[in-house]
Structures are given as structure tokens and as C-alpha cells.
Amino acid sequence: MLLDLDIIKKHLNIDPDFCDDDDYIVTLAEVAEQAVEKHIDSRLSDIAKEEDGLPSPLFHAMLLFIGNLYANRESVSYSTAVEVPKSYDYLLSLYRNYNGKKD
Numbered sequence: 001m002l003l004d005l006d007i008i009k010k011h012l013n014i015d016p017d018f019c020d021d022d023d024y025i026v027t028l029a030e031v032a033e034q035a036v037e038k039h040i041d042s043r044l045s046d047i048a049k050e051e052d053g054l055p056s057p058l059f060h061a062m063l064l065f066i067g068n069l070y071a072n073r074e075s076v077s078y079s080t081a082v083e084v085p086k087s088y089d090y091l092l093s094l095y096r097n098y099n100g101k102k103d
Helices: 005-011 022-040 044-050 056-071 088-093
Strands: none
Touching: 005 022, 005 056, 022 044, 022 056, 022 088, 056 088
8 A cells, every 4th residue: 555544544634543444444545546546547656666756646636535435435425516626637637647558
């Protein structure tokens, strides 16, 4: 897992001592990593090696995605939601591999 559980919990505003959801949060982090790799068509481990760590835009895109999955555990919402401009999709577009080949 590329993201540290403590950082994810801080992003989610979860008390570090609350551990009941830790396993669930780890699965969300795994989903976020796979989704981001699919979205940008590149391996995050390759990018992390090349950049000497995970670039901040990809790091924060994954945190945004995890936050969304954690807060919205169902596919139906009964309130009106508005996408925040320049968030997840914008951050990932900075690293999108348009040549179709994974390095």
C-alpha cells in the first residue's frame, strides 16, 4: 500500500485511537490505488520509483477518492452533490498516460 494508514485517517478526520475501521480503510486504499492506476494507465510503483516517491497530485487524488468511498458507502445519494472543480479527475489528468503503454 502506497499510502500510510495514519495519513488516511488524518485526511478522514478519524481519531488515531479509533481502529474499528482500519481494515476497511486499508481495502479502500487498495481500491484507490488500483482505480488510479487504471485511470492514468500507468503503474504507481513505476511513477514512485521514477519520481523518488509518489507525486503530491496522485497522493491527494487517492486521498480524495478514499474520502469519497468512506463517506458514501452506497451508490445512491438522497442529497444534491456538486463536484468540486479541479479535484480528483484534474489531479489524475496530470499523470495520464496517453500512449497506451504501461512503462
